[in-house]
Amino acid sequence: MGTTGNRAFVFNTAGQIVGQAYKELTQYYPQPGWLEHDPKEIWQDTCWVMQNAIAQAQISPSEIAALGLTVQRETCLIWDKTTGKPLHKAIVWQDRRTAPLCHQLQTQGYAADIYDRTGLVIDAYFSATKLRWLLENVADLDLNNVLAGTIDTWVLWKLTGGKVHATDHSNASRTMLMNLKTCAWDETLLKILQIPAQILPQIQPSLGKFGVTDQTLLGVEIPITAILGDQQAALFGHGCDRPGLMKCTYGTGSFLVAHTGSEIVRSPHQLISTLAWTQNHSGNLDIGYALEGSMFTSGACIQWLRDGIKLIKTAAETETMANQVPDNGGVYFVPAFSGLGAPYWDMSARGAFLGITASVQPQHLVRSVLEAIAYQVVEVVQAINACSPTPMGRLIVDGGACENNFLMQFQADVLGIPVERPKMRDTTVQGAAFAAGLAAGFWDSYTTLVSQRQIDRIFEPNQSSNNALANFATWQKAVQRSLNWAE
Ligand SMILES: Nc1ncnc2c1ncn2[C@@H]1O[C@H](COP(=O)(O)OP(=O)(O)O)[C@@H](O)[C@H]1O
Ligand SMILES: O=P(O)(O)OC[C@H](O)CO
Secondary structure, three states, X not given: OOOOEEEEEEEOOOOOEEEEEEEEOOOEOOOOOOOEEOHHHHHHHHHHHHHHHHHHHOOOHHHOOOEEEEEOOOOEEEEEOOOOOEOOOEEOOOOOOOHHHHHHHHHOOOHHHHHHHHOOOOOOXXXXXXXXXXXXXXXXXXXXXXXEEEHHHHHHHHHOOOOOOEXXXXXXXXXXXXXXXXXXXXXXXXXXXXXXXXXXXEEEOOEEEEEEOOHHHHOOOOEEEEEEEHHHHHHHHOOOOOOOOEEEEEOOOEEEEEEEEOOOOOOOOOXXXXXXXXXXXXXXXXXXXXXXXXXXXXXXXXXXHHHHOOOOOOOOHHHHHHXXXXXXXXXXXXXXXXXXXXXXXEOOOOOEEEOOOOOOOHHHHHHHHHHHHHHHHHHHHHHHHHOOOOOOOOEEEEOHHHHOHHHHHHHHHHHOOOEEEEOOOOHHHHHHHHHXXXXXXXXXXXXXXXXXXXXXXXXXXXXXXXXXHHHHHHHHHHHHHHOOOOO
């Protein structure tokens, strides 16, 4: 269940896709900086994509061994326990409405404690302040009859016919309410944010038994055996299960995640420490941690070029246009539509084009947008290298915008390391399927599954004649101009 749309895939024993379906999701912008999703639409589309993927696979639901769920993270909602009706639209991760509350928490001096407990920087991105907003702004709430959750919790609750109210550690770690060391809801944080514990879901290992689908849905009960945040699912699908491996997913935003093993690694450069995934092994919880650089806007700028200012007709056109000019023409773009995430964490930064002269063509603007997507990733990789004993050797990629060959080549050039693009672009979905199939015993070896992944293309650095790295410093100057913009 992604930000721009929901998809379902059916995999066979060989790990190949035999059926798939996708439906775009309506985006609601009630005010500038706000973004909501309709939970009813998410659920209806979940049913639609599941049914269509199964029909395309030409199998009966009874042949499905297990179901894995992976979702856009942080987005959260509340609903009525009795009627099952959402009490408000879901507040999406990009939504900035709780920036004032975050500033208040910062000025009250909570930043260091919250970082210590959760690994996170105080930001409107995470669920906690969104949940607080919902509890304060939805009228006539009977807290004894309210359930809260991220999108995985909502879909799981619906899939199980209202029987299971749970989440997994990877999604819970994004709420700013889970303690990263104990892997449980943190009572101090619940108190600070005034979130009643009884409305929160139970936190479970990412790979394990979550329940079964309600019989009325597909005619059979299908075990739900994995839940992961989408970026963690991609990490799993790429085989990044140990230190030294990292991936970047270029979707609505870009999310660079590096596995750090069973230890919490803290970044001195404002990367967040988060959960990779968890699993029970002989009664003990196996915990994998990660470092993440969350960049809120990447593919979303391409959508804006297409739907917002109509400079392009298709996202793919950006590749042709960028190649039509020898350089960016001196134009630099800052993709701060929803503020800036890592490593700046500035909720009031806003987007900007800088360096415009009368000779600038649409191609330069497009190229500068693609270059900015890559520059953001460079800053995060530099921060990861700063706390990694050995520098990262390659970047594994996925997500919609990794289709763009110009972007990927430029990325390799500015990073100075190879960029590896697998054939399977929906690694998020693949990761959730691998996790669910392994947890259900449908497959028995993670290593074998991962070794079967096929590479589409490796982009070697320094192939193009552009001045990629030299321009990086100028782009950072542009970023400085965009900070602290919105009042
Ligand atoms: N060829 C392309 N070049 C650049 N961006 C692209 C291209 N194709 C798709 N995108 C971008 O990828 C994003 C969709 O990717 P996806 O992984 O489905 O996102 P999400 O998981 O956030 O819903 C869109 O924002 C779109 O603009
Ligand atoms: O929907 P995506 O792929 O842009 O991912 C959204 C992230 O999970 C937000 O943290």
